[in-house]
Amino acid sequence: MHAIGTFEIAHDFFRTTNGPVRPADDPDQPRYDARANETAKPPKHVIPAVSALLASLVLPLSLMFGATTANATEPQGQVAGWPQNQGMAVTQKSESKAPATVVITESTPVVTASSGYHIKLSITNHTGESLPAGKLQVSTNQHYNFASRTDLQDWAEGDTAIPTTNKLGEADVPAIGPDSKVEASVDTPADNPTLASILSWGPKPVLVTYLAGQDGADHEPISAIRTFMTRSGDGIPTADTPPMDITIAMPLTTSTWNVDPDTVTKYLTSGDDESKSTDTAHDTSANGANGKPNAQGTAPGATSASKTGQNPGGTTHETDQTDLERLALTPTAAQSANGTNGDGQSDAAKTTLKPTDRLPKSVEQLIAKHTKLQVVIDPAYAMRLKIPPQSSGIMQPGAFDITSYSALGDDAAYRSAGITPGLWNEAGAQDQWRNALGEAKQGAAAYAWQGDTKWTVAALAAARSQGYGTVIAQGTVDEGNTDTTQTAKYLIPTPSGDVTLLAAQSVLTELAQGHSTAKSAEGETSDAGRLARFMAQTAFYQMERPYTARNILVCLGTSAGTASGAQDADALMHAVEQAPWLRQSDLKTLNASQTAEHLTDERAQRLLPSSGALSSQNRGRLQRDLTRLSASRNDIARFENSILSKPTENGPKGATGAKTDGHGMGHPRSSNTANDSGDAQSLARQDARDTAKRSKNGASWIHEILMLHDAIGLNALSINSNVSDPPSGDVGAGATGALLGDRMTSSAVSVASQLVGGVSITPSEPITIVSESATMPVTIRNNHPYPVQVKVSSITDSMEIVTSRLQTVTIPAKSETQTTFTIRASTSGSTDAHLNLLDRNRSAFGSPQTTHITCAMRLSDKSGLAFIGVSLLFGVLGLWRQFHIKKDPDQ
Structure with a gap:
């Protein structure tokens, strides 16, 4: 042994x-x-x-x-010490929680012959006692070369023993108070013997150890983390080999959607669909039809709303963008008190969320600086931007989560909520992109981007049925083989047709999206630590087969489109551009250079999971949001069908017209039938001009409200639905922190509530009656620009004091109408009359009101007369007896 x-x-x-x-x-x-x-x-x-x-x-x-x-090595769970003159010893992963943690805040991702090595660390004391002054030591093994991907991962997780005997440097660490943090840095110059003696390029192991005591000798390490340093071939006399191609794709969408309640209220009360706010309307004299600069600087003649058409799969698409939708549903940004963009504001208390038509400044700089970054933009987001950025492709509108849609498997629930395929298909995405550019014939490569769950054959079929021929998977899609790393490109058969699937490299994508490769990889808990691992991993992949042409796809996360996430993406892109073993490519080249492997149905079923792995928490949230969206949309449809006054001219009646909006509901997009005979009180309100230019067709008014509701709902079901807005660190004041899905669902419900709540019963004063019958006046208010017809119900709590049950009343636009109920009382007392609004189908809506009724009976009524009559009778009988009684002699 x-x-x-x-x-x-x-x-x-x-x-x-x-x-x-x-x-x-x-x-x-x-x-x-x-x-x-x-x-x-x-x-x-x-x-x-x-x-x-x-x-x-x-x-x-x-x-x-x-x-x-x-x-x-020493036993598992212990951290080895070492004599000061022998360098770093091999360490093992500690299972017990260290009293202090060390986090990498900065490091040199690519070490060249002249760059030296710099690492900055943050040390946090988690104990209730002060830690004495100590020392931070950084070391490596200049001769070590990682042999496999497993070797790399084991070092990151602390599961392998690699001696790090070559010291890179050390720094003094001051005493750390309880629950306090200090920073320390180690700067190793380029002529350091350890760096100068590295004769092989590639990833090297780096050990960072925090020891107690200023000399660091004879003390057990307090904490240690493992990271990587990647040496380039610069200055090393080795043969150059072809660099490995890498394609970095960035989804450009937003989780900052917000609905302006003031704009919604103004539209619901005025119905002015021609109103344009001066601060959001763009000068179109030298721009495209949507106010966007085109290539020639002139308007191409496109309209702001495209017509309904057919995609290759035969599904209608709806890309109309109404003025209400454009003005009410907008991305927001952090802005300072003077109205400028709030990127980088140090005083968060002075920033607020305001509508914006531009990208965050740091995102604009990221895209402009790194021209090889492959931007795949949400066309619905692009339509809100004054100048859409240069893009390599477009994704599904609203960044709709196709994978979760398929994983839930309830198309009827989506349609009931107003989310039909016509809102997110490829043809609609192309139309929105053309509108964003102001170019009537401009097209773009379309990629269906993966959502919160995995691609399945069913999800691919759903994407293909809506025109998406290529999809992007952000994780590993393979059959467990261990070949060298390369982008997996498969041609997968589905019931809707073949789909090309591009699978990103899983490890690099996880790191690029801000996730560590394992919970125990303590060196990857920070952006700088993950970047060091990213570069080390790419160098190793190039060394696997240095002469084999490969193109690796890496997908950034949606956070790259935020002010804080763009900084991390910029650091990654800068490091990749400095790496001589990497050559940046683009999606078009990747798609053309990689040969797709045509799978059989059997292999496709084996390659892809049978279910999308939708978590129970996300499933519950998704079902809850769909239920709420369906209920609010039904409220809007009910308002049109059963509350809005019927048309006054012959023609299609309300929602029974054959012309629909493409959303799966029977609401007319337009009709010549008018249901507004005019507003008699407009002169008195001094708004006759607005009333005159307002459409007389309430169906068009309802159509815009439905379009806004559905656009809000689409954002609630996007790949950002589980992202809080604003993202952490972006803004201060005005930040709600609520998930985008919850916020958007609540906003859609609020739109329907404002619509239905615009017809209300005016609270009335208590009523006192002094007779058997009386009348109770009730005033109904209509805040909308179109007349409504409703029923008013009244029920009391008493059997002796009752009212009439129903009254039908028509209320003109933006007016009040009074109706009366008859009160009948058979005795004195008091009760409450409960008043409810009913639609024409006698279903209650709105807020009920209560009127208190008090009855004080007087003698002047029938019962009083009866009492008087009886009294007179007894009085007459008393007098008659007094005169006819037989008297005694002494009387």
Whole structure:
């Protein structure tokens, strides 16, 4: 047993000097060329011979003392110390929580011959006691070359023993108070012996250790983390090999959608669909039809709302953007008190959320600076931007979550909520993109972007049925093979047709989206730590097959389109641009260069999961939002069908017209039938001009409200639905922190509530009656620009004091109408009359009102007369008896 342990020590000596020994049959190992390992290696037959010799020499000693261990590392759960003159020792992952944590805040992602190495760290004391002054030490192994992807991951998680004996530098750490934090940095110049003696390019292990005591000697480390340093081939005399192509795609959408309640209220009370706010209307004299500059600087003649048409799959699409939708539903941005963009505002209390028609400043700079960044934009978002950015493609409108839609498997619920395929299909996306550019014939490559769940065959079929021929998967899509890394491109058959699937590299995508590769990878808890791992990983992938042409797809997260996320994306793009082993490519080249593997149905079923893995929490939230959206949309439809006055001219009646809005409901988009005979009180209100130019067709008014509701609902069901707005750190004042799905659903419900609540009963004063019958006046208010016809119901709590039950009343536009109920009382007392508004189908709506009734009966009524009559009768009888009674002699 001790002999075996001794042999392992000898074997590890050669492993750490010349890199790990690669089994001949391990397909996951890299295939090195001369440049991958510059350290002289002994012949293969020398290693076992020397190992056997060492074992024979050490075996007697080990048997004598019985103290030789079978492993060169200390027991799991302990952090090894080391003599100061021997450099860093091998450390193991600690399972117990350290009293302090070390987080990387800055590091040099690519080390060149002249760059040196810089690392900055934040040290936090989690204990209730002060930590004494200590020392921060950073070391590496200049000769070590990672042998496999597993080797890289094991080092990141602390599951492998790699001696880091070459010191890069150290820094003093002051005493840290309870629950306090300090920062320290180590700067290693380019001429440092450790850096200068690195003779092989690629990722190197880096160990950062925080020790107590200023000298760091004879003390157990308080905390240690593992990270990576990637040395480029600059200054190293090795043969150059072709760089590996990498395509970095960024979804450009937003979670900052907001509905302006003032704009909605103004529209619901005025119906002025021609109103344009001066601060949002763009000068179209030299721009496109939507106010967007086109290539020639002149308007191409496109309209602001495209016509309904057919996509290749035969599904209608609806891309009309009404004025109400344009003005009420807008992205918001942090703006300072003087109205300027709030990017980088240090005083968060002075920033508020305001509508914006531009990208965050940091996002604009990111796209302008890195021209190779592949921007895939949400066309609905692009239509809200004054100048849409340069883009490599478009995604589904509203960033609709197709994968969650398929995973839920309830198309009827989506349609009931107003979310039909016509809102998010590819043809509609192209129309919205043309409107955003102001170019009537401009097209773009369309990619269906993955949502919160995985792509399945059913999800791919749903995307294909709506015209999307190419989809992007953000995670691993493979059959468990261990070939060298490359972008997986599959041609997958679905019931709706073949779909091309581009699968991003999973590890790099996870890191690029701000996720660590494992919970135990403590060095990846910060952006700087993840970037160091990202660069190390790409270098290793290039070393796997340095002469093989490959193009790796990496997908950024939606947070890259925010002010804070753009900074991280900028750092990543800058590091990639500085890496000589990488060459940036684009989606078009990627799609053309990669040969798609045509799968059979059987292989497609094996390749893709059978379900989208929709979590129970997300399923519940999705069902809840759909139920609320369906109820609010039904309220709007009910208002038109059963509350809005019927048309006064012959023609299609209300919602029974054959012309629909393409949303799956029977609401007319337009009709010549007018249901507004005029507003007699407009002169008195001094708004006759607005009334005159207002459409006489209430159906068109309702149509715009429905379009706004459905656009809000589409954003509630987007791939950003679980993102809080504004993202952390973007703004201060005005931040709600609510999830986009919850906010948008509540906004849609609010629109329907304002519409229905615009017809209300005016609260009345208590009523006192002094007779058997009386009347109770009730006033109904209509705040809308079109007349309504409703029923008013009254029910009392008493059997002795009752009212008439129903009254039908028509209320003109923006007016009040009074109706009366008859009160009948058979005795004195009091009760409450409960008043409710009913639609023409006698279903209650709006807020009920209560009127208190008090009855004080007087003698002048019939019962009083009866009492008087009886009294007179008894009086007459008393007088008659007085005169006819027989008297005694003494009377």
